[in-house]
Amino acid sequence: MKNNTFVTHLECSMSGKRYEKDFIHGLSDEGKPLLVRYDLEKIKDLISKEYLKKSDQNGFWRYSFLLPVQTPNIISLGEVVTPLISLENVAKKLKQKSDLLVKDEGLLPTSSFKARGLGVAVSMAKQFGIDHLAIPTNGNAGAAMAAYAAKAGIKCTVFCPDDTPEINIREISRLGAEIFKVNGLINDCGKIVFEGKDKVGWFDVSTLKEPYRIEGKKTMGLELAEQLNWELPDVIFYPTGGGTGLIGMWKAFSELQKLGWIGEKLPRMVAVQAEGCAPIVNAWREGEETADLWENANTIAAGIRVPVAVGDFLIIRAVNESDGFAITVSDDEIIKARDFVSKTEGTLLCPEGAATLAAFKKSLSEGLISSNDRAVLFNCASGLKYPLPDAKSTLNKNQPINYSIF
Ligand SMILES: *Cc1c(COP(=O)(O)O)cnc(C)c1O
Numbered sequence: 324m325k326n327n328t329f330v331t332h333l334e335c336s337m338s339g340k341r342y343e344k345d346f347i348h349g350l351s352d353e354g355k356p357l358l359v360r361y362d363l364e365k366i367k368d369l370i371s372k373e374y375l376k377k378s379d380q381n382g383f384w385r386y387s388f389l390l391p392v393q394t395p396n397i398i399s400l401g402e403v404v405t406p407l408i409s410l411e412n413v414a415k416k417l418k419q420k421s422d423l424l425v426k427d428e429g430l431l432p433t434s435s436f437k438a439r440g441l442g443v444a445v446s447m448a449k450q451f452g453i454d455h456l457a458i459p460t461n462g463n464a465g466a467a468m469a470a471y472a473a474k475a476g477i478k479c480t481v482f483c484p485d486d487t488p489e490i491n492i493r494e495i496s497r498l499g500a501e502i503f504k505v506n507g508l509i510n511d512c513g514k515i516v517f518e519g520k521d522k523v524g525w526f527d528v529s530t531l532k533e534p535y536r537i538e539g540k541k542t543m544g545l546e547l548a549e550q551l552n553w554e555l556p557d558v559i560f561y562p563t564g565g566g567t568g569l570i571g572m573w574k575a576f577s578e579l580q581k582l583g584w585i586g587e588k589l590p591r592m593v594a595v596q597a598e599g600c601a602p603i604v605n606a607w608r609e610g611e612e613t614a615d616l617w618e619n620a621n622t623i624a625a626g627i628r629v630p631v632a633v634g635d636f637l638i639i640r641a642v643n644e645s646d647g648f649a650i651t652v653s654d655d656e657i658i659k660a661r662d663f664v665s666k667t668e669g670t671l672l673c674p675e676g677a678a679t680l681a682a683f684k685k686s687l688s689e690g691l692i693s694s695n696d697r698a699v700l701f702n703c704a705s706g707l708k709y710p711l712p713d714a715k716s717t718l719n720k721n722q723p724i725n726y727s728i729f
Pocket residue numbers: 435437463464530540562563564565566567568569626627673675676703704
Protein backbone atom coordinates (compact mmCIF):
# COMPACT_ATOMS: atom_id res chain seq x y z
CA MET A 324 0.00 0.00 0.00
CA LYS A 325 1.40 3.38 -0.97
CA ASN A 326 1.83 5.58 2.07
CA ASN A 327 1.03 9.09 1.03
CA THR A 328 0.45 10.56 4.49
CA PHE A 329 2.79 12.54 6.74
CA VAL A 330 2.19 10.32 9.78
CA THR A 331 5.42 9.35 11.53
CA HIS A 332 4.11 7.38 14.53
CA LEU A 333 1.59 7.33 17.36
CA GLU A 334 2.27 8.30 20.95
CA CYS A 335 0.70 7.48 24.32
CA SER A 336 -0.91 10.71 25.61
CA MET A 337 0.19 9.82 29.15
CA SER A 338 3.64 8.22 28.93
CA GLY A 339 4.79 9.49 25.53
CA LYS A 340 5.66 5.90 24.56
CA ARG A 341 5.97 5.44 20.79
CA TYR A 342 3.76 3.14 18.70
CA GLU A 343 4.31 2.20 15.06
CA LYS A 344 1.94 3.50 12.41
CA ASP A 345 0.42 1.05 9.89
CA PHE A 346 -0.80 -1.25 12.69
CA ILE A 347 -4.28 -1.42 14.20
CA HIS A 348 -4.26 0.31 17.59
CA GLY A 349 -6.78 0.88 20.36
CA LEU A 350 -5.64 2.39 23.67
CA SER A 351 -1.98 2.45 24.72
CA ASP A 352 -0.51 -0.22 27.02
CA GLU A 353 -1.28 2.16 29.91
CA GLY A 354 -4.95 2.21 28.84
CA LYS A 355 -4.71 5.85 27.66
CA PRO A 356 -5.58 7.48 24.31
CA LEU A 357 -3.00 7.37 21.52
CA LEU A 358 -2.19 10.54 19.59
CA VAL A 359 -1.09 10.58 15.94
CA ARG A 360 2.16 12.44 15.19
CA TYR A 361 3.14 13.92 11.83
CA ASP A 362 6.33 15.03 10.12
CA LEU A 363 5.46 18.71 10.54
CA GLU A 364 8.82 19.87 9.14
CA LYS A 365 8.11 18.06 5.91
CA ILE A 366 4.55 19.43 5.74
CA LYS A 367 5.98 22.91 6.33
CA ASP A 368 8.30 22.43 3.35
CA LEU A 369 5.69 21.04 0.99
CA ILE A 370 2.35 22.63 1.90
CA SER A 371 1.48 26.30 2.15
CA LYS A 372 -1.62 28.30 2.98
CA GLU A 373 -1.78 29.23 -0.72
CA TYR A 374 -1.76 25.54 -1.68
CA LEU A 375 -4.64 25.03 0.72
CA LYS A 376 -6.60 27.89 -0.84
CA LYS A 377 -6.54 26.05 -4.15
CA SER A 378 -7.66 22.71 -2.71
CA ASP A 379 -10.81 21.36 -4.28
CA GLN A 380 -11.35 18.64 -1.66
CA ASN A 381 -14.65 18.50 0.23
CA GLY A 382 -14.99 20.03 3.70
CA PHE A 383 -12.59 18.64 6.29
CA TRP A 384 -10.82 16.44 3.74
CA ARG A 385 -9.11 19.62 2.54
CA TYR A 386 -6.78 19.14 5.53
CA SER A 387 -5.79 15.61 4.54
CA PHE A 388 -2.08 16.49 4.85
CA LEU A 389 -2.74 16.66 8.62
CA LEU A 390 -4.82 13.47 8.62
CA PRO A 391 -3.79 9.79 8.70
CA VAL A 392 -5.94 8.56 5.79
CA GLN A 393 -4.28 7.54 2.51
CA THR A 394 -6.14 9.22 -0.35
CA PRO A 395 -7.70 6.08 -1.93
CA ASN A 396 -9.30 5.20 1.42
CA ILE A 397 -11.06 8.52 1.92
CA ILE A 398 -14.80 7.97 2.31
CA SER A 399 -16.68 11.11 1.38
CA LEU A 400 -20.37 11.87 1.90
CA GLY A 401 -20.23 15.43 0.61
CA GLU A 402 -18.66 17.18 3.61
CA VAL A 403 -18.84 20.97 3.68
CA VAL A 404 -16.86 23.71 5.41
CA THR A 405 -19.40 24.63 8.08
CA PRO A 406 -20.48 28.28 8.35
CA LEU A 407 -19.41 30.67 11.09
CA ILE A 408 -22.56 32.64 11.83
CA SER A 409 -22.47 35.97 13.62
CA LEU A 410 -25.05 36.18 16.42
CA GLU A 411 -25.23 39.96 16.19
CA ASN A 412 -28.72 40.37 17.62
CA VAL A 413 -27.88 38.20 20.61
CA ALA A 414 -24.55 40.02 21.03
CA LYS A 415 -26.32 43.37 21.13
CA LYS A 416 -28.80 42.15 23.76
CA LEU A 417 -25.99 40.74 25.92
CA LYS A 418 -23.88 43.91 25.49
CA GLN A 419 -21.11 41.90 23.87
CA LYS A 420 -18.81 44.38 22.09
CA SER A 421 -16.69 41.97 20.08
CA ASP A 422 -17.85 39.19 17.74
CA LEU A 423 -20.06 36.40 18.97
CA LEU A 424 -19.80 33.63 16.40
CA VAL A 425 -21.32 30.18 16.22
CA LYS A 426 -19.80 27.43 14.12
CA ASP A 427 -22.82 25.56 12.83
CA GLU A 428 -21.85 21.91 12.53
CA GLY A 429 -25.39 20.77 11.79
CA LEU A 430 -24.69 20.99 8.05
CA LEU A 431 -22.32 18.04 8.00
CA PRO A 432 -23.39 14.55 6.81
CA THR A 433 -25.89 13.01 9.31
CA SER A 434 -26.35 16.57 10.66
CA SER A 435 -23.72 16.58 13.39
CA PHE A 436 -20.00 17.12 13.85
CA LYS A 437 -19.61 13.43 14.70
CA ALA A 438 -19.19 13.11 10.91
CA ARG A 439 -15.68 14.57 11.28
CA GLY A 440 -14.44 11.99 13.77
CA LEU A 441 -16.24 9.02 12.32
CA GLY A 442 -15.45 9.99 8.72
CA VAL A 443 -11.77 9.71 9.55
CA ALA A 444 -12.11 6.68 11.88
CA VAL A 445 -14.17 4.66 9.39
CA SER A 446 -11.82 5.60 6.53
CA MET A 447 -8.95 4.31 8.68
CA ALA A 448 -10.90 1.11 9.38
CA LYS A 449 -11.19 0.69 5.62
CA GLN A 450 -7.46 1.35 5.28
CA PHE A 451 -6.76 -1.44 7.80
CA GLY A 452 -9.28 -3.83 6.25
CA ILE A 453 -11.43 -3.96 9.41
CA ASP A 454 -14.80 -5.56 8.60
CA HIS A 455 -16.92 -4.99 11.73
CA LEU A 456 -17.20 -1.85 13.87
CA ALA A 457 -19.04 -1.36 17.17
CA ILE A 458 -19.79 1.84 19.06
CA PRO A 459 -21.60 3.13 22.16
CA THR A 460 -23.52 6.32 21.34
CA ASN A 461 -25.96 8.94 22.59
CA GLY A 462 -27.21 9.12 18.99
CA ASN A 463 -25.06 11.28 16.76
CA ALA A 464 -21.88 9.19 16.77
CA GLY A 465 -23.84 6.06 15.90
CA ALA A 466 -25.51 7.80 12.96
CA ALA A 467 -22.22 9.15 11.60
CA MET A 468 -20.51 5.79 11.94
CA ALA A 469 -23.44 3.97 10.31
CA ALA A 470 -23.37 6.37 7.35
CA TYR A 471 -19.64 6.15 6.63
CA ALA A 472 -19.62 2.39 7.29
CA ALA A 473 -22.53 1.93 4.86
CA LYS A 474 -20.57 3.69 2.13
CA ALA A 475 -17.45 1.64 2.93
CA GLY A 476 -19.36 -1.64 3.10
CA ILE A 477 -18.30 -2.29 6.70
CA LYS A 478 -20.62 -4.02 9.18
CA CYS A 479 -21.72 -1.78 12.00
CA THR A 480 -23.22 -2.53 15.45
CA VAL A 481 -24.48 0.30 17.67
CA PHE A 482 -25.55 0.46 21.34
CA CYS A 483 -27.40 3.45 22.79
CA PRO A 484 -29.20 4.32 26.04
CA ASP A 485 -32.90 3.43 25.76
CA ASP A 486 -33.95 7.09 26.08
CA THR A 487 -31.86 8.23 23.08
CA PRO A 488 -33.96 10.53 20.83
CA GLU A 489 -36.09 8.27 18.62
CA ILE A 490 -35.07 10.10 15.43
CA ASN A 491 -31.43 9.06 15.99
CA ILE A 492 -32.34 5.42 16.52
CA ARG A 493 -34.44 5.26 13.36
CA GLU A 494 -31.79 7.11 11.35
CA ILE A 495 -29.08 4.66 12.46
CA SER A 496 -31.29 1.72 11.58
CA ARG A 497 -32.12 3.11 8.11
CA LEU A 498 -28.39 3.57 7.50
CA GLY A 499 -28.00 -0.18 7.74
CA ALA A 500 -26.47 -0.56 11.20
CA GLU A 501 -27.77 -2.96 13.82
CA ILE A 502 -28.85 -0.84 16.79
CA PHE A 503 -29.67 -1.98 20.31
CA LYS A 504 -31.30 0.14 23.02
CA VAL A 505 -29.67 -0.59 26.38
CA ASN A 506 -31.28 0.08 29.77
CA GLY A 507 -28.36 2.19 30.94
CA LEU A 508 -26.14 5.13 30.00
CA ILE A 509 -23.40 5.47 27.36
CA ASN A 510 -20.73 4.02 29.68
CA ASP A 511 -22.89 0.90 30.14
CA CYS A 512 -23.08 0.64 26.33
CA GLY A 513 -19.30 1.10 26.18
CA LYS A 514 -18.84 -1.86 28.51
CA ILE A 515 -20.84 -4.10 26.17
CA VAL A 516 -18.68 -3.00 23.23
CA PHE A 517 -15.50 -3.59 25.25
CA GLU A 518 -16.53 -7.04 26.43
CA GLY A 519 -17.63 -8.07 22.92
CA LYS A 520 -14.23 -7.38 21.38
CA ASP A 521 -12.85 -10.85 22.01
CA LYS A 522 -16.19 -12.65 21.78
CA VAL A 523 -17.42 -11.10 18.50
CA GLY A 524 -14.21 -9.72 17.03
CA TRP A 525 -15.56 -6.26 16.27
CA PHE A 526 -13.37 -3.15 16.48
CA ASP A 527 -14.17 -0.72 19.33
CA VAL A 528 -14.75 2.82 17.96
CA SER A 529 -15.60 4.38 21.38
CA THR A 530 -14.51 7.99 21.91
CA LEU A 531 -10.69 8.15 22.24
CA LYS A 532 -10.37 4.35 22.49
CA GLU A 533 -9.06 4.35 18.92
CA PRO A 534 -6.67 7.08 17.70
CA TYR A 535 -8.47 8.55 14.69
CA ARG A 536 -11.78 10.12 15.75
CA ILE A 537 -9.78 12.85 17.47
CA GLU A 538 -7.89 13.51 14.21
CA GLY A 539 -11.21 14.09 12.46
CA LYS A 540 -12.50 16.33 15.25
CA LYS A 541 -9.23 18.25 15.09
CA THR A 542 -10.33 19.65 11.75
CA MET A 543 -12.79 21.95 13.59
CA GLY A 544 -9.74 23.85 14.83
CA LEU A 545 -8.07 23.87 11.40
CA GLU A 546 -11.23 25.02 9.69
CA LEU A 547 -11.89 27.72 12.27
CA ALA A 548 -8.34 29.05 11.89
CA GLU A 549 -8.59 29.19 8.11
CA GLN A 550 -12.05 30.82 8.20
CA LEU A 551 -10.76 33.51 10.55
CA ASN A 552 -7.77 34.11 8.30
CA TRP A 553 -5.39 32.39 10.77
CA GLU A 554 -6.35 34.73 13.65
CA LEU A 555 -7.83 32.53 16.37
CA PRO A 556 -10.59 33.93 18.62
CA ASP A 557 -10.02 34.90 22.26
CA VAL A 558 -12.26 32.22 23.67
CA ILE A 559 -13.94 29.00 22.51
CA PHE A 560 -16.97 27.52 24.29
CA TYR A 561 -17.20 23.78 23.69
CA PRO A 562 -19.97 21.43 24.90
CA THR A 563 -17.91 18.69 26.46
CA GLY A 564 -18.88 15.05 26.62
CA GLY A 565 -15.98 12.73 25.85
CA GLY A 566 -14.03 15.87 24.98
CA THR A 567 -12.68 14.73 21.60
CA GLY A 568 -13.40 18.08 19.98
CA LEU A 569 -11.78 20.18 22.67
CA ILE A 570 -8.68 17.98 22.85
CA GLY A 571 -8.61 17.73 19.06
CA MET A 572 -8.77 21.50 18.51
CA TRP A 573 -6.04 22.05 21.08
CA LYS A 574 -3.88 19.52 19.20
CA ALA A 575 -4.69 21.25 15.90
CA PHE A 576 -3.61 24.64 17.25
CA SER A 577 -0.31 23.21 18.42
CA GLU A 578 0.29 21.65 14.99
CA LEU A 579 -0.59 24.94 13.26
CA GLN A 580 1.87 26.77 15.50
CA LYS A 581 4.63 24.31 14.62
CA LEU A 582 3.82 24.85 10.94
CA GLY A 583 4.17 28.58 11.56
CA TRP A 584 0.67 29.21 10.21
CA ILE A 585 -0.61 30.91 13.38
CA GLY A 586 1.08 33.11 15.97
CA GLU A 587 1.66 32.77 19.70
CA LYS A 588 -1.84 33.70 20.80
CA LEU A 589 -4.19 30.78 21.38
CA PRO A 590 -7.84 30.86 22.49
CA ARG A 591 -8.94 30.11 26.03
CA MET A 592 -10.73 26.76 25.90
CA VAL A 593 -13.93 26.56 27.94
CA ALA A 594 -15.42 23.14 28.71
CA VAL A 595 -19.20 23.47 29.05
CA GLN A 596 -21.19 20.73 30.81
CA ALA A 597 -24.75 20.36 32.09
CA GLU A 598 -25.50 20.65 35.82
CA GLY A 599 -26.89 17.12 35.70
CA CYS A 600 -23.67 15.64 34.33
CA ALA A 601 -20.52 17.62 35.10
CA PRO A 602 -17.64 15.27 35.96
CA ILE A 603 -15.04 17.43 34.20
CA VAL A 604 -16.22 20.70 35.74
CA ASN A 605 -16.13 19.13 39.21
CA ALA A 606 -12.65 17.72 38.73
CA TRP A 607 -11.35 20.99 37.27
CA ARG A 608 -12.77 23.00 40.19
CA GLU A 609 -11.16 20.61 42.67
CA GLY A 610 -7.83 20.96 40.88
CA GLU A 611 -7.81 17.25 40.02
CA GLU A 612 -6.11 15.79 36.94
CA THR A 613 -8.77 13.13 36.35
CA ALA A 614 -12.51 12.97 36.96
CA ASP A 615 -14.70 10.60 38.99
CA LEU A 616 -17.68 8.77 37.51
CA TRP A 617 -20.78 10.99 37.67
CA GLU A 618 -23.71 9.05 39.19
CA ASN A 619 -27.27 9.35 37.82
CA ALA A 620 -26.28 11.57 34.90
CA ASN A 621 -29.24 13.50 33.58
CA THR A 622 -29.64 16.30 31.01
CA ILE A 623 -31.64 17.06 27.87
CA ALA A 624 -28.34 17.72 26.10
CA ALA A 625 -27.85 14.05 25.19
CA GLY A 626 -24.49 14.57 23.47
CA ILE A 627 -22.86 15.74 26.69
CA ARG A 628 -24.46 13.16 28.97
CA VAL A 629 -21.16 11.35 29.42
CA PRO A 630 -20.58 10.25 33.05
CA VAL A 631 -16.96 9.18 32.52
CA ALA A 632 -14.39 10.12 29.88
CA VAL A 633 -11.20 8.17 29.14
CA GLY A 634 -9.62 11.46 27.98
CA ASP A 635 -10.57 13.38 31.16
CA PHE A 636 -6.95 14.34 31.91
CA LEU A 637 -6.47 15.61 28.35
CA ILE A 638 -9.56 17.84 28.57
CA ILE A 639 -8.44 19.27 31.91
CA ARG A 640 -4.90 19.72 30.59
CA ALA A 641 -6.10 21.66 27.52
CA VAL A 642 -8.39 23.85 29.65
CA ASN A 643 -5.50 24.67 32.01
CA GLU A 644 -2.82 25.12 29.36
CA SER A 645 -5.08 27.55 27.53
CA ASP A 646 -5.90 29.51 30.71
CA GLY A 647 -9.52 28.51 30.15
CA PHE A 648 -12.11 27.21 32.58
CA ALA A 649 -14.93 24.70 33.00
CA ILE A 650 -18.51 25.74 33.69
CA THR A 651 -21.97 24.22 34.09
CA VAL A 652 -25.40 25.36 32.90
CA SER A 653 -28.83 24.04 33.83
CA ASP A 654 -31.28 22.42 31.42
CA ASP A 655 -33.55 25.38 32.01
CA GLU A 656 -30.80 27.80 30.90
CA ILE A 657 -30.17 25.57 27.86
CA ILE A 658 -33.80 25.69 26.73
CA LYS A 659 -33.97 29.45 27.30
CA ALA A 660 -30.78 29.98 25.29
CA ARG A 661 -32.05 27.81 22.44
CA ASP A 662 -35.34 29.69 22.22
CA PHE A 663 -33.61 33.07 22.51
CA VAL A 664 -31.30 32.33 19.57
CA SER A 665 -33.93 30.77 17.35
CA LYS A 666 -36.28 33.73 17.78
CA THR A 667 -33.70 36.49 17.47
CA GLU A 668 -31.27 34.97 14.95
CA GLY A 669 -33.21 32.41 12.91
CA THR A 670 -30.79 29.64 13.90
CA LEU A 671 -32.16 26.61 15.70
CA LEU A 672 -29.38 25.35 17.95
CA CYS A 673 -29.22 21.84 19.38
CA PRO A 674 -29.35 21.69 23.21
CA GLU A 675 -25.57 21.15 23.42
CA GLY A 676 -24.98 24.20 21.22
CA ALA A 677 -27.46 26.20 23.27
CA ALA A 678 -25.49 25.17 26.38
CA THR A 679 -22.46 27.05 25.00
CA LEU A 680 -24.50 30.24 24.64
CA ALA A 681 -25.89 29.85 28.16
CA ALA A 682 -22.29 29.38 29.36
CA PHE A 683 -21.11 32.42 27.39
CA LYS A 684 -23.83 34.54 28.97
CA LYS A 685 -22.98 33.31 32.48
CA SER A 686 -19.22 33.81 31.93
CA LEU A 687 -19.80 37.35 30.74
CA SER A 688 -21.98 38.25 33.71
CA GLU A 689 -19.56 36.60 36.17
CA GLY A 690 -16.59 38.45 34.67
CA LEU A 691 -14.83 35.25 33.57
CA ILE A 692 -14.56 36.78 30.09
CA SER A 693 -14.75 40.33 28.80
CA SER A 694 -17.22 41.76 26.31
CA ASN A 695 -14.19 42.66 24.17
CA ASP A 696 -13.29 38.99 23.77
CA ARG A 697 -14.05 37.55 20.37
CA ALA A 698 -15.97 34.37 21.20
CA VAL A 699 -16.76 31.25 19.19
CA LEU A 700 -19.51 28.83 20.23
CA PHE A 701 -20.00 25.36 18.80
CA ASN A 702 -23.39 24.19 17.61
CA CYS A 703 -22.57 20.54 17.15
CA ALA A 704 -25.72 19.21 15.55
CA SER A 705 -28.87 20.29 13.80
CA GLY A 706 -31.55 21.39 16.27
CA LEU A 707 -33.97 19.31 14.22
CA LYS A 708 -32.52 16.05 15.57
CA TYR A 709 -34.03 16.73 19.00
CA PRO A 710 -37.59 16.63 20.34
CA LEU A 711 -39.15 20.10 20.11
CA PRO A 712 -42.13 21.41 22.10
CA ASP A 713 -45.57 20.95 20.64
CA ALA A 714 -46.73 23.95 18.58
CA LYS A 715 -50.21 23.00 17.43
CA SER A 716 -52.77 25.66 16.57
CA THR A 717 -55.51 24.69 14.19
CA LEU A 718 -57.93 26.54 11.96
CA ASN A 719 -61.20 25.15 10.64
CA LYS A 720 -61.50 26.24 7.02
CA ASN A 721 -65.22 25.48 7.07
CA GLN A 722 -65.93 28.15 9.69
CA PRO A 723 -65.59 31.91 9.29
CA ILE A 724 -62.01 32.85 10.19
CA ASN A 725 -61.54 35.37 12.96
CA TYR A 726 -58.79 37.57 11.50
CA SER A 727 -58.55 39.63 14.67
CA ILE A 728 -56.47 36.87 16.30
CA PHE A 729 -53.40 37.27 14.02
C1 LIG B 1 -20.89 14.10 20.86
C2 LIG B 1 -21.52 15.39 21.02
C3 LIG B 1 -20.99 16.36 21.89
C4 LIG B 1 -19.75 16.11 22.71
O1 LIG B 1 -18.60 16.04 21.90
P1 LIG B 1 -17.22 15.51 22.46
O2 LIG B 1 -16.20 16.04 21.52
O3 LIG B 1 -17.27 14.02 22.45
O4 LIG B 1 -17.06 16.04 23.83
C5 LIG B 1 -21.63 17.59 21.98
N1 LIG B 1 -22.73 17.85 21.27
C6 LIG B 1 -23.27 16.95 20.42
C7 LIG B 1 -24.48 17.33 19.65
C8 LIG B 1 -22.69 15.69 20.26
O5 LIG B 1 -23.23 14.82 19.41
